[in-house]
Amino acid sequence: MEREGITAMKSHEKKPVNPAKSIDSLQGLFQILKKSKDFITLSPPFNSLSIRISYFRTLVDANILHQDVLSYLSGRSFSSLQDVQAVLSFGTSKVTEQVEVIQKSVLNGYILIQLNESDSSCLLIDISKIEGRDITKPEIEFNILAPKLAFVEKLDTNLNLLRRKLLTPYLRVEQLEVGYLSNTAVAVVYIEGIANDQNVKEIIKRVSSIETDHVFDSSYLVRTIVDNPNSMFQQFISTERPDRVAAILAEGKIALLVDGSPFVITLPTTLIEFFSTAEDYSIPWIVASFFRALRVFSVLFSVLTTPLYVAIITYHYELIPKELLETLVVSRSKIPFPPVIEALVLEVVIELLREAGARLPTKVGLTVGIVGGIVIGQAAVEASLTSNVLIIIIALSALASFTTPIYSMGNTIRVIRFPFIFAAQLLGLLGIVIASAFLLTHLLRTKSLGRPYLSPFYPTRLSDWKDSIIRMPLISMNRRPLAASAKQPIRFNSEKAKKNRTSPRSDFDD
Amino acid sequence: MKKVPIEYQISPYMVFFLVNSMQIGVGLLGFERISAKLAGNDAWISTLLSGLSINVMIWMIYKILNQGKGNIVAIHHDVFGKWIGGAFSLIFLFYLLVTGATILRTYIEVVQVWMFSIMPTWILVGIFLILCYYIVSGGFRVVAGICFFGVLLPSTLAFTFFFPLQFADFRNLFPIMQHSFKEIIKGMQGNLFSYFGFETLLVYYTFIKNPKKSQKFAHYGALVTTAVYTYLMILSLVFFSEKQLASAIWAYLSMSKIIQFSFIERFEYILISFWAFVILPNVVLTLWGVSRGMRETFGMKQKYILPILILFIFILTILLDDRNKVNLISTWVGKSGFIIVYIYLPVLWLIQSLQIKFRRQT
Numbered sequence: 001m002e003r004e005g006i007t008a009m010k011s012h013e014k015k016p017v018n019p020a021k022s023i024d025s026l027q028g029l030f031q032i033l034k035k036s037k038d039f040i041t042l043s044p045p046f047n048s049l050s051i052r053i054s055y056f057r058t059l060v061d062a063n064i065l066h067q068d069v070l071s072y073l074s075g076r077s078f079s080s081l082q083d084v085q086a087v088l089s090f091g092t093s094k095v096t097e098q099v100e101v102i103q104k105s106v107l108n109g110y111i112l113i114q115l116n117e118s119d120s121s122c123l124l125i126d127i128s129k130i131e132g133r134d135i136t137k138p139e140i141e142f143n144i145l146a147p148k149l150a151f152v153e154k155l156d157t158n159l160n161l162l163r164r165k166l167l168t169p170y171l172r173v174e175q176l177e178v179g180y181l182s183n184t185a186v187a188v189v190y191i192e193g194i195a196n197d198q199n200v201k202e203i204i205k206r207v208s209s210i211e212t213d214h215v216f217d218s219s220y221l222v223r224t225i226v227d228n229p230n231s232m233f234q235q236f237i238s239t240e241r242p243d244r245v246a247a248i249l250a251e252g253k254i255a256l257l258v259d260g261s262p263f264v265i266t267l268p269t270t271l272i273e274f275f276s277t278a279e280d281y282s283i284p285w286i287v288a289s290f291f292r293a294l295r296v297f298s299v300l301f302s303v304l305t306t307p308l309y310v311a312i313i314t315y316h317y318e319l320i321p322k323e324l325l326e327t328l329v330v331s332r333s334k335i336p337f338p339p340v341i342e343a344l345v346l347e348v349v350i351e352l353l354r355e356a357g358a359r360l361p362t363k364v365g366l367t368v369g370i371v372g373g374i375v376i377g378q379a380a381v382e383a384s385l386t387s388n389v390l391i392i393i394i395a396l397s398a399l400a401s402f403t404t405p406i407y408s409m410g411n412t413i414r415v416i417r418f419p420f421i422f423a424a425q426l427l428g429l430l431g432i433v434i435a436s437a438f439l440l441t442h443l444l445r446t447k448s449l450g451r452p453y454l455s456p457f458y459p460t461r462l463s464d465w466k467d468s469i470i471r472m473p474l475i476s477m478n479r480r481p482l483a484a485s486a487k488q489p490i491r492f493n494s495e496k497a498k499k500n501r502t503s504p505r506s507d508f509d510d
Numbered sequence: 511m512k513k514v515p516i517e518y519q520i521s522p523y524m525v526f527f528l529v530n531s532m533q534i535g536v537g538l539l540g541f542e543r544i545s546a547k548l549a550g551n552d553a554w555i556s557t558l559l560s561g562l563s564i565n566v567m568i569w570m571i572y573k574i575l576n577q578g579k580g581n582i583v584a585i586h587h588d589v590f591g592k593w594i595g596g597a598f599s600l601i602f603l604f605y606l607l608v609t610g611a612t613i614l615r616t617y618i619e620v621v622q623v624w625m626f627s628i629m630p631t632w633i634l635v636g637i638f639l640i641l642c643y644y645i646v647s648g649g650f651r652v653v654a655g656i657c658f659f660g661v662l663l664p665s666t667l668a669f670t671f672f673f674p675l676q677f678a679d680f681r682n683l684f685p686i687m688q689h690s691f692k693e694i695i696k697g698m699q700g701n702l703f704s705y706f707g708f709e710t711l712l713v714y715y716t717f718i719k720n721p722k723k724s725q726k727f728a729h730y731g732a733l734v735t736t737a738v739y740t741y742l743m744i745l746s747l748v749f750f751s752e753k754q755l756a757s758a759i760w761a762y763l764s765m766s767k768i769i770q771f772s773f774i775e776r777f778e779y780i781l782i783s784f785w786a787f788v789i790l791p792n793v794v795l796t797l798w799g800v801s802r803g804m805r806e807t808f809g810m811k812q813k814y815i816l817p818i819l820i821l822f823i824f825i826l827t828i829l830l831d832d833r834n835k836v837n838l839i840s841t842w843v844g845k846s847g848f849i850i851v852y853i854y855l856p857v858l859w860l861i862q863s864l865q866i867k868f869r870r871q872t
Contacts, residue, residue, distance in 0.1 A: 315625075318776045427629075427637070429783035430621060435639055437656075437790060444655040445648040458655045459521065 020180050020213075026099055026120055030054070033106070051078070052058055052114045061129040069111065069125065081123045084113055090128035104183065130154055135161070136238050140407050146278040155185055155259035158242075162189065162255070162264075165246035170194070176207050178221060183215035185259040186221065194252045197487045199449055203267060218258035219408075222265045227447040232412045235448040236253035237273060238263040239406070244278050252486025262474065268449035270456070270483045272468045274409040275299075280471050285444045289470035296469050298400035302413055305397045306343050307424035307432050309390060315340040315428035327389070334384035340425040342386050346394045347421070349376060351414065354398070455483040475501070514716050520654045522724035529568070529708045529731030531657040531791035534738065536616045537704025539785070540760040541739070542746040543817035547756060548696025554688045554743040556601055556697030561736025563698075564705045565729055567851055571708075572725045574859050575715045577866060582712035583806040589862050596807050603803045605846050606710065608794030611823040612843050614638060617789045620760060623657075624782050635827045638786075639795070639820045645794045646801065646816055650717050653791075653798045660791035664784055670777065671741065674765040678748040701739065707792060708732060708850055713799035791812050797823075 023029045033039045033054075042053040051073065055065070069088060078084050096102060097120050104110055109128020114121075135157065138150035151158045159173060172186040186207055190200055206225040214323045215221045219238050226235045239245060240262055245255050248266045256265040275295045280288040312319055313328065320328065334341060353372055357365040377391045397417070404410040416439065423431035446453040456464030461482045466472035478494035480486040545553035578585035582602060586595035617636045626634075645656050669869045689697075711728065758764050769777035801815045808815075815871045830836050 061668070261631060316776070316779050319774055319779055321770075321773065321775050324773060427634075429779055430625065433783045433786045434637060434641060437786065438644065440659055441641070441645045441648065441652060442657065444652045452651075454655070458658050460523070460658075 023099060023103060025100065029099055029103055029106075037053060045072065046219055050116055051084075052117055053111055054106070054114075055111040056106065056109065059107070059129065061109075061125050064127040065111065069127065078115065081113070081115060081121060084115075084123055088125060090125045090127075093123060095121060095123050097121045107183070130156075131489050132157070136349050141239060141241050141244070141277070143241075143277055143279040144351075145282050146241070147243045149242055151242060151262045151264055153256055153260050153262055155187060158257050158262075158264065159187060159189070161242040162245060162249075162257075166191070166244055166249060171249070173205065176204065178210050179214045180209065180213050182216075184215040184221075186215075187257040189255040189257060189292060191249055191252070194250070194480070194488050195254055196252060196487055198450075199254055199268065199485070202449060203256070207256070215258060216260065218256060218261035218263045218265045221258050222256065222267075227444070227450065229441065231446050232415060233271070233443065233446055233453070234274075234406075234408045234412070235267075235269065235446060237266045237269045237406060237452065238408065239266065240264070241278060241376075247278065249283070250491075252480050252484040252488070268451040268484070269453075270448070270451075271443060271453055272296075272402060272456070274406045276467075276471075277405040281474065283474045289472075292471055293469055295403050295405070298403045299413055302400035302433065303398040303420060305393050306347060306390075306417060307394055308421040308429075309434075310339045310343050310421055311424035311428040311432055312354065314425060320414055328387075331387040331389045335387055337385075339390075340421065342390060343394070343421055344418075346377070346380070346386050346390060347417065349380075350398045354414075451483060451485065456481075516719065517628065519717050519719045520651060521726050522718055522720050524658065525711070525718060525724040526653050526727040526734075527658045527661045528654060528714065528795065529711065529728045530571075530734055531660040531788070532707030532710055532795055533564075533705055533732065534535050534661075534788060535613050535704070535707060535792040536620065536785070537701075537788060538621060538739070538742065538788075539762045539843070540758075541701045541704040542699075542743055542761040543755060543758055545697045545700030545743060546747065546752065548700050550689050550692050550752065551684075551747055552687060552694055553697050554740055554747060556686070556694045557701050557743040558736065558740045559694065560698045560702050560705055561732065561739060563852075564708065564736070565732050567855065568708060568711070568728050568732055569725075570855060570859055570866040571711055572722075572728070574862060575712065576722055578862065581715045581803075581806070583803050584716075585640065585858075585862065589858065599803060602712070602850065603800045603807075605843070605850060606713075606796045606803075607800045607819060608826070608839070609706070609843050609847065610800070611826045612792050612836075612839050613789060613792045613796075614823065615827045615836055616840065617785065619833070619836055620763070620782060620785070622776060624760075624763065631831065632824070632828050635824055638789075639824055641675065641790070642647075642794050642797055643820055645790070645814065646798045647813070650714065650798060650802075653794050656794055657791040660787050664788045667781060667784060669768050670769055670781065671738075671745065673724055673769045674745055674749045675767065678745070678762065680746050680748050682751070683744065699844075699848075701743070702848060703840065704848040704864060705732075707796075709847075709855075710795050710799045713803050714795075732777065744863065756857075793823075813857040 017032075023032065030041075034041070036056075038056055038058045040055055040057050043050060044053065053069075068090075072087050073084070076087065078087075085093055087097060094101075094105075102112065102122060102124065105124040105126075108126075109130070110124040110126050113123040113125065130279070132154045133152055135152055136150055137148045148403045149161060151161065163171060168191065170192045172190055176186045176188065178184050178186050187397055187498065188204055188207065203225075207221075210221070210224055212224065222236050222238070223229060228235065237244075237248070240434060241262075245264050252286060253266050253268060258265075275292060275465065280292060289505070313332070317328075332339075337345075353376075359365070374395065377395065380386045381388050381391060397416075399411045401410050404413065419438075420432060420435045423435035425431070427434065443454050444452075444458065452459055456468055457459055463479060464481050464483060466476055467481060475497050478491050478497065480489050480491050482489075542553070545556060556583075574585065575581070581590060583595075583599045586599045586602075589595060590598060611627075614635065615631075618631055621634060622629060622631070645652055667751045708728070710732075717720055742762060746755055746758070746765065749760060749765055750761065755761060763778045764780065766777065766778045766781050774780070797816065797819055800819055801812045804810065804815045805812045830839060
């Protein structure tokens with residue numbers, strides 16, 4: 001016994017299991033699968049043949065197995081797998097000998113039927129059961145006047161949501177697999193004839209060249225294939241809204257759906273796209289333009305106000321007129337720190353509250369965090385640790401950073417504030433300008449799928465400006481944005497659209 | 511000559527921004543004094559004439575480049591052969607490099623005089639050069655992007671041009687043409703240096719898509735500069751009296767001191783800080799141009815040349831530690847710029863044209 005144990009151990013040592021290697025025989029596959037407790041192999045006693053059914057108990061739908069498979073098999077005899085296939089009328093069934101296909105199918109919830117234990121060919125039937133939550137409202141990218149559907153973790157459900165939005169035969173879905181452990185399904189979705197072929201090819205090339213063991217989220221996957229992984233700025237948009245993805249696909253861009261992730265990635269993108277919402281297109285263009293401009297302004301405000309405060313109070317108080325300076329000086333008169341310490345402390349407090357709010361279970365946490373911030377802030381002022389004016393500035397700039405519709409961009413904006421504060425402390429206004437120049441250079445160097453990130457500003461594409469900081473009327477957007485470099489640049493016939501418009505006439509027009 | 515791949519090239523309209531951003535630099539802050547000293551209240555005529563003569567030179571540069579096979583390095587190689595041509599290229603590139611260093615040093619001087627009087631030069635220069643390295647290592651498109659924003663962002667400050675008008679005395683301008691033609695021509699000396707910088711066109715020409723189409727944009731860029739300079743010259747003439755102007759080293763900055771809002775005073779601080787955006791294109795485009803030119807002369811990679819150039823500028827700017835030395839080198843750069851643009855380039859054009867004609871005949 002002992003010796004056997006040792007030899008078994010030795011043989012185990014000799015043949016280390018390597019999950020990265022593919023299995024080449026059916027026998028070998030069975031040997032590995034059998035070690036798991038939830039892998040079941042049945043040899044039903046109801047007929048004379050030695051038919052064998054194998055599956056993962058945890059991956060298949062037991063009801064379908066009993067009602068639609070086992071009950072049809074009982075009391076019959078089969079001479080070939082094709083006979084079995086004919087009896088069991090499932091849409092997705094196949095007879096194959098390829099071990100790779102068998103492995104993949106079994107792991108995806110297929111049952112495997114063999115006529116003999118030693119047979120190498122087997123019948124695979126899909127009776128998989130995928131658990132997941134139901135479709136819910138979008139929570140991160142909340143819009144008031146827009147569809148209320150969000151993606152979920154199931155790839156098929158997400159594709160269903162997307163196809164429902166774009167009922168065209170040209171909507172192409174290419175499926176790839178990533179990760180040798182997770183074998184995650186990744187769908188590259190685009191509209192054939194509109195999306196730029198070069199972009200599609202590039203993205204498929206990049207996704208299929210990913211070297212990793214597992215993928216748990218779409219943003220995780222895309223992190224490994226972005227143009228510049230060291231950039232703080234996201235070079236892709238991750239959204240949970242099917243309407244947004246559909247609109248982006250119609251522009252000629254490409255979407256990446258990853259199984260198990262409720263966020264869909266769209267590429268290529270530009271900086272300005274992060275400040276648009278689906279809602280912008282459903283409200284009057286003047287109002288929409290106002291909100292767009294407000295969001296862009298809020299970014300500048302959020303990044304620049306605290307550094308400006310530090311720079312002006314530290315170096316250039318002459319900039320402030322006497323009357324205004326008085327307010328500032330009075331509010332700072334009892335504070336023992338230099339402005340930069342004061343600002344940094346408050347900024348860190350706000351970041352702490354935000355982070356704590358984000359980790360709290362509900363969205364209420366966020367509100368609690370902000371309210372807590374104001375309470376703490378008030379106490380800090382009364383204890384003369386910070387000035388009133390700075391509290392207002394920092395609270396406002398935090399508020400401004402929450403206006404960006406895409407969550408990750410808000411994070412970036414909050415982080416880049418800190419280098420600006422340090423620069424302001426070092427060189428005052430000049431430091432802020434130099435930090436801005438660094439930021440500008442970084443944005444100029446950043447590319448999304450090889451396309452410039454600062455488009456339509458640089459390189460200048462005047463025709464794209466009508467959907468950037470402002471949003472012009474929809475009728476003027478008869479061309480797809482040049483940033484997407486769509487194959488078919490014309491979206492609709494503007495002449496026809498103008499002619500068809502029913503505008504009320506008055507005596508003035510006659 | 512290998513052709514520049516299209517993904518590194520820029521659209522022809524960008525030449526407007528490249529030319530304009532290279533011309534408008536630190537000169538704008540204080541070119542007025544010397545012009546006014548030489549040509550009095552007719553200095554604006556010499557400013558205008560300089561601008562127009564610059565346009566003629568741009569026209570000539572395009573003539574040279576359009577009939578050559580590449581940029582100045584390739585043309586030198588073609589016209590003078592490997593050794594002499596290479597030497598000429600190096601002289602030209604050295605001139606560009608020193609220009610860049612001078613511009614940077616002058617700007618740092620402004621910062622030191624007006625904002626941070628005890629800040630050591632090497633810190634300011636060091637920070638600037640790190641930024642420049644980051645920009646130039648991004649490639650020509652990034653450099654051009656900085657030039658683009660270096661025109662666009664500071665142009666929001668154009669409103670400062672109109673504030674001094676409330677104290678303007680237009681009688682200062684009259685009588686027009688009371689100075690002799692010779693004096694007016696002499697006055698051009700005072701402002702020509704401020705117009706220079708466009709000659710980097712000789713290097714980045716091959717990086718323009720359809721370079722022949724870009725000529726009109728180069729002219730527009732130079733014309734905008736001419737308009738701005740002439741306007742500023744008139745503005746300083748009507749704002750200052752002749753004696754005041756003679757002592758105003760940074761005339762434009764002195765004028766901007768009067769700008770006041772209910773929430774901001776001392777506007778020159780903002781102006782000087784923002785001026786970094788105006789200076790950056792000057793420095794990065796020269797750095798890029800010199801490194802590119804050296805790359806083509808020596809066949810070395812720009813990656814290895816750039817740090818050497820940056821170190822050179824760093825040391826040079828530290829050596830220029832007082833006003834007199836800065837003045838000296840500015841004058842030197844201005845003179846060599848004058849020789850290169852107004853004397854050497856026409857000669858080059860002549861030799862090149864003759865050579866092409868001669869080759870065609872044989």
